[in-house]
Amino acid sequence: MSKTFSIGGIHPHDNKISKDAAIENFPLVETAYISMSQHLGAPAEPIVAKGDKVKVGQLIAKASGFISANIHSSVSGTVRSVEMLPDLAGNPVQHVIIDVEGDEWIDTIDRSNDIVKDIKLGKEEIIKRIAECGVVGLGGAAFPTHIKLTPPPGKVADVLLINGSECEPYLTSDYRIMLENPEEILIGVRIMMKALGVSKAYVGIEENKPKAIKSMKGVADKGYTDIKIVPLKKRYPQGGEKQLIDAVTGRRVPSMGLPIDTGAVVQNVGTALAVYEAVQKNKPLFDGIVTVTGKCMTEQRNFRLRVGTTFDTMMFAIGGFPKDAVKLISGGPMMGKAVACMDAASVKSTSGLLLLTEEETKRGPERNCIRCAKCVEACPMGLQPYLLNRLARVNRMEELEENMVQDCIECGCCLYSCPANIPLLDTIRLSKAKVLKIMRGRPKK
Amino acid sequence: MKKLLVSPAPHIHGPQTTKSLMRDVIIALVPSLLVSIYFFGFSAIKLALVGVVTCVAVEYVIQRYLIKCTVTIGDYSAAVTGLLLALNLPPNSPWWLMLIGSIVAIGVAKLTFGGLGQNLFNPALVGRVFLLVSFPVLMTDWTIPASWFREGIDASSGATALSIVKEGLAQGLTLDQIFQNHNFSYMQMLFSKIGGSVGEVSALALIIGFAYLLYRRVITAHIPLSIIVTVALFTGIFWVVNPEHYTDPLFNILSGGILLGSIFMATDYVTSPMSKKGMVLYGVGIGIITVLIRYFGSYPEGISFAILIMNAFVPLINKYMKPAYFGKEVKNG
Numbered sequence: 136m137s138k139t140f141s142i143g144g145i146h147p148h149d150n151k152i153s154k155d156a157a158i159e160n161f162p163l164v165e166t167a168y169i170s171m172s173q174h175l176g177a178p179a180e181p182i183v184a185k186g187d188k189v190k191v192g193q194l195i196a197k198a199s200g201f202i203s204a205n206i207h208s209s210v211s212g213t214v215r216s217v218e219m220l221p222d223l224a225g226n227p228v229q230h231v232i233i234d235v236e237g238d239e240w241i242d243t244i245d246r247s248n249d250i251v252k253d254i255k256l257g258k259e260e261i262i263k264r265i266a267e268c269g270v271v272g273l274g275g276a277a278f279p280t281h282i283k284l285t286p287p288p289g290k291v292a293d294v295l296l297i298n299g300s301e302c303e304p305y306l307t308s309d310y311r312i313m314l315e316n317p318e319e320i321l322i323g324v325r326i327m328m329k330a331l332g333v334s335k336a337y338v339g340i341e342e343n344k345p346k347a348i349k350s351m352k353g354v355a356d357k358g359y360t361d362i363k364i365v366p367l368k369k370r371y372p373q374g375g376e377k378q379l380i381d382a383v384t385g386r387r388v389p390s391m392g393l394p395i396d397t398g399a400v401v402q403n404v405g406t407a408l409a410v411y412e413a414v415q416k417n418k419p420l421f422d423g424i425v426t427v428t429g430k431c432m433t434e435q436r437n438f439r440l441r442v443g444t445t446f447d448t449m450m451f452a453i454g455g456f457p458k459d460a461v462k463l464i465s466g467g468p469m470m471g472k473a474v475a476c477m478d479a480a481s482v483k484s485t486s487g488l489l490l491l492t493e494e495e496t497k498r499g500p501e502r503n504c505i506r507c508a509k510c511v512e513a514c515p516m517g518l519q520p521y522l523l524n525r526l527a528r529v530n531r532m533e534e535l536e537e538n539m540v541q542d543c544i545e546c547g548c549c550l551y552s553c554p555a556n557i558p559l560l561d562t563i564r565l566s567k568a569k570v571l572k573i574m575r576g577r578p579k580k
Numbered sequence: 581m582k583k584l585l586v587s588p589a590p591h592i593h594g595p596q597t598t599k600s601l602m603r604d605v606i607i608a609l610v611p612s613l614l615v616s617i618y619f620f621g622f623s624a625i626k627l628a629l630v631g632v633v634t635c636v637a638v639e640y641v642i643q644r645y646l647i648k649c650t651v652t653i654g655d656y657s658a659a660v661t662g663l664l665l666a667l668n669l670p671p672n673s674p675w676w677l678m679l680i681g682s683i684v685a686i687g688v689a690k691l692t693f694g695g696l697g698q699n700l701f702n703p704a705l706v707g708r709v710f711l712l713v714s715f716p717v718l719m720t721d722w723t724i725p726a727s728w729f730r731e732g733i734d735a736s737s738g739a740t741a742l743s744i745v746k747e748g749l750a751q752g753l754t755l756d757q758i759f760q761n762h763n764f765s766y767m768q769m770l771f772s773k774i775g776g777s778v779g780e781v782s783a784l785a786l787i788i789g790f791a792y793l794l795y796r797r798v799i800t801a802h803i804p805l806s807i808i809v810t811v812a813l814f815t816g817i818f819w820v821v822n823p824e825h826y827t828d829p830l831f832n833i834l835s836g837g838i839l840l841g842s843i844f845m846a847t848d849y850v851t852s853p854m855s856k857k858g859m860v861l862y863g864v865g866i867g868i869i870t871v872l873i874r875y876f877g878s879y880p881e882g883i884s885f886a887i888l889i890m891n892a893f894v895p896l897i898n899k900y901m902k903p904a905y906f907g908k909e910v911k912n913g
Contacts, residue, residue, distance in 0.1 A: 142906050147592060237639065304592070377906065390907030462585040473586040489591075496591050502598055503697035507849040509596070512800070516906040519854060527664075544906045547590030554596045554699075561588055 137342055139368040140378040140446055143515035144160040145184070145548045147304050147371055147469070149343050149572040153428040153435030154307045157314060160439050161425075162452060163238055167210045167443030168220060168480035169195065171229040175278045180232050187214045191240040192419050195231050196211045199299040203267035204279040209421035209441035211239040223465055223479040225357055230480070233443070244418045250318055254326055259332040268413035269483075270420045273405035274298055274374065275308040275470065277484040278371060280406055286395050293398040295328050295336040296383055297362075297407055300349070300373040302341060303467025306487040310423035311437045313340070313347035316408055317475030323407030324362050326414050331400055336362045337383045338404070343369045371469060375419045377403045383404070390542050405486070420483055425449075429490030431457040437502075440481055447477045449488060460490040469547045472497075502555040510549035510559055516542045518550035520559040528567035532573060540567045541574065585669060601849075602656035610790035610845065615782040619822055620671040620724065624778050627666040630675045634682035635662030642691050651693075652740075657696050661685050662702035664844060667885070668837070669711070678713060681707035701891045706882050710873045712884070722776065741835040742880040745827055755823050779840045786839040786864045799847045802859040807842035808833055810867025818875065826875070835843025839871070841883035848892045852893045858901035859893075865890045869873075887910045 172178040179196035186252055189195060189208040196206040212235040224567040240246060256264060266281035284294050297320075301309040312320065324336050338355075340348045353362045365383055377388045379401055385398040394401050403408075404425065412418040425440040427449065436453060446463065450456050456463075464471040466487055510520035518539055526535045540563060549559040588862075616624040643651045665681050679897055685707030693699040712719045717741040721846075722740055741762075748758035779786070795798045811832055818826035832838070845853060852899050866886045873882020 142904065145594065147594070170913065299900065363890075378895060387906060394905070456582055462587075462591060463582075464591055468592040469590045471589060471591065473588075473591065474584060475586045477584070491591060493585070494586065498587070498593060499597060502652070504599055504656075504696045505601075505849045506852075506854065507601065508854040511854050511903055514903075517903045518905070519903065526687075537900075539905055539907065542905065551590050551592065551594045552596065554594075554598045554601055556593070556597070560590070564588065 137366050137368045138196045138382050139370050140515060144515050145513050145551055150304045151307050153426050153437060156435050156437045157423055157446060158311050158437045158439055160240060163234055163235060164444050164448055164510055165234045167235060167279060168445060169206060169231045169258060169443040170222060170480060170482050171196050171206060171245060173206060173277060173482040174204040175276055178229060179203060179206045180375055181217050183214050183231060184425040184492050185214055185216050189214060189233060191238060192244050192421060193241050200348060202270050202279060202282060205267060207269055207419035207421045208233060209443050210235045213234040217417045220345045220395050222477055223474045223476055225475045226517045230253050232269045245416040254329060254415060258330055264414050265410060268419040270409045270413050271483050273409060273423060273484050274403035275484060283400060286328060290395045292331045292333050292395060292400045294384060295331055296379055296399055296401045296541050297324055297338040297404055298334060298379050298401055299338050299340040299404040300367055302373040303469055305489050306467045308426045308486050308494050309346055310347050312408055313348050313404060317350045319411045321354055321359045321362055326410050327402060334361060338362060338366045339367045339371045339379055339383050341367050341373060353355060368461035370555055372515055375544050376545060390539060393475055413543060423483060425485055426487040426507040427453055429460060431460045431490055431492050442483055443480045444455050445478055445480045445565040446474055457490055459491045459492045461493045464489040474554050492575045499556040500559055504557055507554060509554060513548040513552040516544060520563060521564045524557060527562040532570055535566050536570050543567050597615060598655045601798050602660050604796045605660050608792045611788045612667060612779045616778045616783045619781050620778060622846035623671050626675055627678050627778060628663055629667055630678040631662035631666035631682050632659045634679050635686045638683055638686040642687060647857060651694055658686055661703045665707045668708045668777050670719060670722055671778050672721055673718060677711060677718055685709045690722060697850055699850055701888055702845055705845055705888055709888060711882055735862050746880040755827060780837055783834050783839050787841055790843045801812045802856055803847050803852060803863045804842040805822045805859045806845060806863025807867045810864045811838055811871055813867055814871045834883040837883045841887060846887050851894060853894050853897045855903040858897040861897055861901060862890050900902060
């Protein structure tokens with residue numbers, strides 16, 4: 136009996152139609168638009184100016200503030216300008232625009248294909264290197280990895296969990312690296328274990344990816360016995376931090392708490408690979424694996440894509456926007472963001488581009504709540520979405536807080552399962568933001 | 581320039597809609613309907629047709645001309661109410677009884693409260709109980725009508741097993757005597773041939789419907805099972821203490837409307853609790869009240885009243901029986 140999390144969850148069709156497409160390098164672009172806000176926290180400060188020559192992997196923006204991350208150039212060429220440009224939602228964000236000339240990498244990056252097993256750096260040096268290389272969490276939230284690997288004072292990590300569940304339908308980028316780079320991932324896991332000082336690590340992989348489980352297990356059994364591969368039952372949102380901790384260790388993150396409160400640190404397999412590349416190959420994070428998929432497309436692809444490639448360029452490379460596609464999503468269909476601006480560019484945590492037709496993404500007309508309790512059954516946090524929705528529509532802040540709206544992880548299970556098409560998550564998301572603002576505004580005890 | 585659709589996540593939706601759920605309930609009722617057509621012939625078809633047509637028509641007329649709101653007959657919920665009410669009436673009921681029941685179910689119990697999702701009480705049961713107290717003779721006339729398929733109607737008047745037991749006990753007979761006189765067997769109850777309302781004839785047909793509802797994830801087993809287990813345990817206590825006077829648990833579960841009520845009536849979304857814990861409490865309450873009415877009330881069967889009584893407690897149950905919060909149940913050693 137495989138493990139899974141204990142409350143709620145749904146079983147959407149996984150649609151991993153791109154799983155057999157090997158990772159290919161995305162062709163070099165003519166112009167790269169590199170966002171300064173590719174991570175959670177404060178935007179990075181650009182340190183280059185118009186006319187500067189840059190190489191691939193060169194630092195172009197420095198982390199500003201405690202939660203922030205360095206940004207490196209993904210191309211070589213000349214800086215055209217530093218200006219405000221829209222991100223995928225259309226909000227203005229500072230970008231460094233580089234006209235590409237050739238493909239010249241900085242010398243310090245080890246570009247060979249050799250797998251470097253020996254971890255030479257010490258605990259402090261590892262964290263420093265990860266911070267320098269601008270590694271962020273590639274599971275979605277893009278939280279700077281070096282901060283996650285440095286537990287706050289008083290908190291001790293005793294286990295490292297690696298998320299290889301890739302529970303979002305369609306996406307296969309994590310799946311492909313588990314097939315193609317299993318040993319690099321496991322070395323990355325070892326590096327993070329050393330940085331945290333923990334002796335146990337678990338990689339959770341859902342059972343709908345038997346090849347990935349086999350591939351990772353095969354390598355882990357030969358020399359990485361301290362890292363356990365844990366098959367998990369297929370269930371969304373298994374990859375949520377709190378759900379993964381529950382599924383693998385049985386520990387529960389308390390309300391408003393962090394994973395570290397249970398002694399666990401969660402990282403994604405993609406992040407583990409980025410950590411490996413940063414620490415063993417001295418390669419900053421400036422590219423990532425991106426699945427380009429959709430049932431309306433004739434070809435399904437997995438690319439290694441450099442940061443700063445516009446959605447337009449990506450669509451052009453795969454042969455144009457499919458005729459019947461109406462929605463372009465950056466990420467998976469459950470938590471991904473709909474792209475509003477095709478001129479926006481990819482960022483470090485871009486994991487997939489999904490094209491959906493009107494038929495696939497249509498929301499039916501909203502009807503009366505029939506109190507079927509499907510949302511209550513589906514909510515992995517044990518909340519009552521139908522009630523939160525009702526309270527949110529009349530702005531009952533105290534009651535929303537009493538009913539733990541702040542615990543919502545915005546996984547979308549409620550809206551997915553509502554037979555009456557009530558926009559549960561839309562109203563809950565808005566009211567959650569308001570309630571959190573009120574809670575943070577209160578004097579601390 | 582291609583226009584892109586932009587909306588917040590999630591971008592896909594599950595396969596279930598109100599319409600598909602209601603359609604599944606209708607499909608789950610088909611086995612029972614077929615069995616009742618086999619046993620009661622045209623009479624069962626007539627009741628089902630009058631029920632469905634009247635309920636849909638009443639909903640349409642009231643929404644379209646009286647309230648002037650969106651007409652919701654397309655979600656099939658009115659059809660479900662009509663069908664359930666038909667299955668809850670004696671097979672020999674006249675068509676106008678069905679008509680009155682349907683008008684009360686939709687017009688009074690459903691639309692006065694604001695339509696689908698707003699009604700406090702199960703509409704079909706309100707219709708049935710209204711008829712039961714207004715037309716007590718007709719509603720307890722269990723004569724079996726002639727059927728095309730079946731010849732040689734049983735000599736019995738078709739009285740329900742529960743009413744036979746209740747009357748027999750009142751006359752001072754022991755259970756053994758009553759059972760001998762009437763030749764009850766559990767196989768009979770499972771496959772039919774007992775007097776009762778249209779949908780109660782075959783326990784097996786109802787159980788097939790239940791399995792379909794579970795398979796299609798329309799309902800969970802919490803409510804039906806907690807009712808059935810409660811009835812079994814509660815009647816079991818009486819039975820162990822005095823088997824001369826009280827019927828055994830299996831008889832109680834297979835007789836009367838326990839299966840029809842627990843599978844199709846008590847699980848009505850609108851009038852049942854939201855949390856799993858609440859559903860169990862609700863089911864236990866229905867089970868206890870049903871047995872109390874059966875043993876100590878003046879009616880031989882009490883599940884309709886039990887469900888309506890527990891319907892009234894649902895808002896209270898929802899207020900106090902909340903699902904277990906993920907974040908509150910911290911169990912870290």
